Amino acid sequence: MNGRRIGVLVLTVMASCISGAVVTAPGVAAEPLAGSLDYGQTRDIAVVPLPGQPEGMAVDPEDGSIWSGSNRPNSSADVWHWDADGRLLATYSLTDRVPAEHGVNGIVLDGDGRVYALDYSGARAVRIDPATGNQSDYATFANLPTCSGAAGIACEPSPIDRPAWPNWATFAPDGTMYVSDLNQATIWKVPAGGGNAEIWYQNSDFASIYGVNGMQFDAAGRLNFVVTVSLVPRVESFGRGVVHRLSMMPDGMPGALETVTVTGQGDGLTIGSSGRIYLPIANPLYNAVEVVDPDTRSVVASLPTPVESITRSIPYSTPASVAFRGTSLIVSNHGLLAIDPHQWAILELGVGETGLPLHYPKGLA
Known part of the structure; x- marks a missing residue:
């Protein structure tokens, strides 16, 4: 996110009902790791260097090291790597x-130690090999015309023509990368090995100022994702976030779309081993990670407590992206409205369960 989101999000908060859910630990939780945080407890990991405004989050499953990047507008697009401490x-x-309106968005890792960063400038996924420092364009995403002015060609189901904004990436078991497009109401797929992204799923209900965002496959192989700000004219969801999921057909095509629940304006997304979905909220007036139970189709918790969120050493400030490490979430504290650069930080939040394993494909060309 960046400063141009401020006006929209401040307005949409008026339509957003802050969760009043009881804060409860998951019913199916792994045994906490040694040194892990209590449920809802936060500790500081790092303050990010300039240009700040971290977005995108990935944790190396082997050594617990952390990857994030700078989304600050009109600045260098930096990707940072911290050790576990x-x-x-x-x-x-x-x-x-x-330099562009946005920098780095989603970050994902493969099984060979490479890092993939989604870059707004050039609408691309950049692959970084930390062993050599080499960078290459792994995938590109087309700027689609609006469907209202197009016939017989690929288009975006939106009344306004906007450029591609690759925002979040997740790998499927076969190495296909699925990428959300925040602008074009589109979910892309990138074949294993990279290249031009192909349209996988589109829906006019996703057309929004901030559309399809964080994504992950659940244990049943369904792609779960959040639309940050729904503009569908329904009383219960207008101006709020909506979590959806798509089943995957045997031929790899999308199946039926389901709506899981209505939330705050969700940004990133990750799934726990219990199946619960964790959503950092991209609303500068409501700084929390919401917890969704897909079985009850409801928001069951908001972490940390409002008092802790504001009064702790580094206040929560528009948390953007999350990834599991042990029984904690590693959180990028985006700091959209932060005046103090100290708030551009990486935090750790105890949630009392481990994450659903991600897919880390090997041998991608």
Whole structure:
């Protein structure tokens, strides 16, 4: 996110009902790891360097090291790598780009140690090999015309023509990368090995100022994702976030769309081993991670408590992206309205369960 979201999100908060759910630990929780945080407890991992405004989050499953990047507008698009204790190991500035309205968005890892960063400039996924420092364009995303002015060609189901905004990526078991497009009401798929992204699913209900965002496959192989701000004229969801899921057909095509629940304006997304969905909320006046129980189709918790969110050493400030490490979430504290750069930080939040394993494909060309 960046400063241009402020006006919209401040307005949409008027339509957003802050969750009044009871804060409860998951019913199916793994035994906490040694040194893990209590449920709802937060500790500071690192303050990010300039240009700040971290977005995108990935945790190495082998060593617990952390990857995030700078989404600050009109700045360098930097990808940062910290060790498990929050010591900065390396910074990779994305090359062959011009400063743009946004920088780095989603970040995902493969099984061979490579890092994939979604870059607004050039609408691309950049692959970084930390072993060599080499960068290459792994995938590109087309700027689609509006369907209202197009016939017989690929288009976006939106009344307003906007550029591609690849925002979140997740791998399927076969190495296909699925990428949300925040602008174009589209979910893309990138074949294993990269190339031009292909349209996988579109829906005019996703057309919004901030549309399809965080995504992950659940244990049943369904793609779960959040639309940050729904503009569908329904009283219960207008101006709020909506979590959906799509089944995957045997031929790889999308199946039926289900609505899981209505939430705050969700940004990133991750799923626990219990099946619960964790959503950092992209609303500058409501700083929390909401917990969704897909079985009851409801928001069952909001973490941390409002008092802790405001009064702790580094206040929660528009948390953007999350990834599991042990029984905690590692959170990018985006700091959309932060005046103090100290609020551009990486935090750890105890949630009392481990994450549903992600897919880390190997041998991608």
